[in-house]
Amino acid sequence: MPRNDPAPDAPAGSAPAALHAEGVGFGYDAGNPVLRGVHLEVRQGETVALVGRNGCGKSTLLRLLAGALRPTSGRVLVGGDDAARLGRRELARRVAVLHQALPPVPGMTARQLVRQGRFAHRGVLGMLRDTEDATAREAMRRAGVEELADRPLEALSGGERQRVRLALALAQDAPVLLLDEPTTYLDVRHQLDVLELVAEFAERLTVVMVLHELDHAARYADRIVALREGAVAADGPPREVVRESLLRDVFGVRGRVLHDDRLGTPYCRLDAPV
Numbered sequence: 575m576p577r578n579d580p581a582p583d584a585p586a587g588s589a590p591a592a593l594h595a596e597g598v599g600f601g602y603d604a605g606n607p608v609l610r611g612v613h614l615e616v617r618q619g620e621t622v623a624l625v626g627r628n629g630c631g632k633s634t635l636l637r638l639l640a641g642a643l644r645p646t647s648g649r650v651l652v653g654g655d656d657a658a659r660l661g662r663r664e665l666a667r668r669v670a671v672l673h674q675a676l677p678p679v680p681g682m683t684a685r686q687l688v689r690q691g692r693f694a695h696r697g698v699l700g701m702l703r704d705t706e707d708a709t710a711r712e713a714m715r716r717a718g719v720e721e722l723a724d725r726p727l728e729a730l731s732g733g734e735r736q737r738v739r740l741a742l743a744l745a746q747d748a749p750v751l752l753l754d755e756p757t758t759y760l761d762v763r764h765q766l767d768v769l770e771l772v773a774e775f776a777e778r779l780t781v782v783m784v785l786h787e788l789d790h791a792a793r794y795a796d797r798i799v800a801l802r803e804g805a806v807a808a809d810g811p812p813r814e815v816v817r818e819s820l821l822r823d824v825f826g827v828r829g830r831v832l833h834d835d836r837l838g839t840p841y842c843r844l845d846a847p848v
């Protein structure tokens with residue numbers, strides 16, 4: 575399903591942006607900046623794809639938007655509140671993250687991992703109520719991993735594990751979903767399954783996802799933000815951002831941008847490195 579209708583401009587005095595990076599700078603080591611002055615405002619209900627070359631700072635920006643890293647300059651607002659001032663539980667209630675492949679904990683089953691997504695909703699004694707367990711089960715059903723529930727994570731294929739991680743993020747039931755390369759390890763059928771599932775959720779959630787496939791970004795995002803060397807190089811709807819100049823300047827590739835009349839979105843034919 576193409577999802578390129580831009581979210582309507584927020585009228586003055588309406589709800590705050592779901593996420594707002596205000597002039598964010600960050601470096602893992604002093605004197606070695608990874609992000610420089612990044613401005614990014616994501617409105618509620620938008621689906622934004624973050625694209626760019628390896629190492630340009632996409633995952634780092636996602637971690638900052640999730641409040642898992644603190645900016646060295648600027649600030650990140652989540653639902654209008656400074657992420658640095660929100661506790662871990664409150665952040666987890668507001669933002670769910672599907673991280674790039676993390677090593678599985680030995681012996682942990684898929685069900686146990688997905689149930690961890692409910693931690694922010696547990697009572698003071700850490701008990702999981704029946705309704706919470708039902709939410710975790712529903713997340714597994716939506717991600718198509720019910721039959722994997724009792725398998726240890728280390729015994730799953732990369733693609734199966736990726737879908738379990740998606741179920742974990744869905745189980746968190748947060749209004750903002752951040753996905754770091756959600757299609758990694760997946761065959762083409764499962765890539766589309768996951769992106770269609772995300773599109774379904776995106777109808778009521780705010781989604782920011784790191785994608786390497788520009789064609790997927792053009793098809794499934796309302797807006798594409800391209801990073802180059804830690805700064806925003808392009809930001810706008812796919813038909814404005816996906817251009818031959820983007821392929822050349824951001825990705826270092828010569829290619830053609832074509833238009834898919836059926837989907838109504840641009841797509842790329844890549845020719846050669848520049």
Ligand SMILES: Nc1ncnc2c1ncn2[C@@H]1O[C@H](COP(=O)(O)OP(=O)(O)OP(=O)(O)O)[C@@H](O)[C@H]1O
Pocket residue numbers: 602603608626627628629630631632633634635
């Ligand atoms: N934990 C870390 N400690 C130190 N440097 C890091 C750490 N994580 C990432 N970096 C560095 O920060 C830079 C940006 O990394 P990041 O993972 O954000 O890039 P990316 O755009 O997501 O890359 P990719 O497309 O390869 O996943 C890279 O130079 C990387 O080596």
